[in-house]
Amino acid sequence: MPVPLIDAHPINVTAGNIIVPDGELALYGVQGANITSANSIDLGAATGFFVNITGSVTINAMGTVTAGTLRFVVFTGALILTHNAVSLILPTGASITTAAGDSAIFLSLGSGNWKCVGYLRATGKALSVTASDVGLGSVENTALSTWAGTTNITILGTIATGVWSGTAVGTTKGGTALTSYTQGDLIYASASNVLSKLAKDASATRYLSNTGASNDPAWAQVALATGVSGTLPAANGGSGYGAQTVTAPTGTTSTIDFSLGNYVLISLASASGNITLTLQNPVAGQLYFIEVTQGVTPRTLVFPAATKQALTVGTTWTSTGASKSDIITLTYNGSNYRILGTVPDIG
DSSP: OOOOEETTEEOEEETTEEEEOOGGGGGTTOBOOOEEOOSBOOGGGOSSSEEEEESOOOBOBOOOOOTTOEEEEEEOSOOEEOOBTTTEEOGGGSOEEOOTTOEEEEEEEETTEEEEEEEEOTTOOOSOOOTTTTTHHHIIIIIHHHOOOOSOOOOOOOOOSSOOOSSOOOGGGTSOOOOOOOTTOEEEEEETTEEEEEOOOSSSSOEEESOSGGGOOEEEOOOTTTSOOSOOOGGGTSOOOOEEEOOOOSSSEEEEEGGGOSEEEEEOTTOSSOEEEEEEOOOTTOEEEEEEEOOSSOOOEEOOTTOEETTBOSSEEOOSSTTOEEEEEEEEOSSOEEEEEEEOOOO
C-alpha cells in the first residue's frame, strides 16, 4: 500500500498499524524546551507542540516554517507581542502586552508570517471589549437614562454639565450645608463645622463687630467709649489731646507722630548722642508738650529747620541737666514750630 506522508515525513507502517510517528506529528502532545523571548524567535523549531516563552523582550517575528504548522504557547511573564498586518497578525489588530499565565495558539502562514488564532488571558478577561460587543448601545440609550443611581459611588470624575439637585453639600465635604441666600448675606462659622448666615442690616451706618452671641459677628454702631482706640486728631474733629510714649532712641534720631497724642514722653537715657527730631502730623494752632527725661549724659534736641524758640536763637534745645525731666511747650502755625518755653525739672 502507499506510504502516507505527514509534513513530507513518512510514517512507518506494519500490518496497517502506526508504529513510529515522525516529523511534525511527533511534536503533538509533547512539551518542548522553553523559548527565550527575543526580537525574532524560531517558534517553528520548537521541540514540542506546546512550549513556554520566557523573558520580557519584545517579540516582532517568529521565524519561518511550513504553512499550517501550529504552536501552543504559554507566557511566563510580561512582554510585548508587536502586531504586524502581514508577519505577525494579532487579535484586535493591536499589539498585546502579555502577563504570566497567558496562553495563545499561533498558525504559520508560511514565508515567516504567523497569525495568532487564539489568545486567552490568565485572568479570563477578553483582550478588548466594545459597547457593541456587550450590547451597551441599547443600555446607554435606555437603561442608564432611567437608572436611579447608587449610594455606593466611590470614584467620580469632573462634572462638566448638568444641575445639582441633591441635598446641600456638608461643610466637612467642602460645601456650606446652606440651600438659600438673600442679597447681602454674609457667611460665618457659628460653631465647629457649622456655617451660618448674617443678614445685612437695613441701616447704612452699621459696622461688623464681634458682639453677637459667643462673639459671633453682628451689626453694631461704633461705641466711642469702647469701640475706638487712639486719639482723634483735631483736624478730624477731635481735640487731639492724649498722651503717648515714644520708643527711647538708641542712636541719634527719633520721630514723633503728633496724631498719636499731643503729650509726648521720651527718654534719652539710651541715646548715643544728641537727638535730631522728625515731627509728623501736627495740626495748626494745636499745643504740644514733650516731656524729655535725660540719662547720666544730657542730650540736646535738634528740632526741624525754621523752628523758633522764645529768647533763644536756633533750633537746638538744651536740657536743664543730667537725669532731669523737662517739659517743652510748642505749637504749630501751619508752617513752622514755635517753642514757647521749657518747664524745668521740678523734682
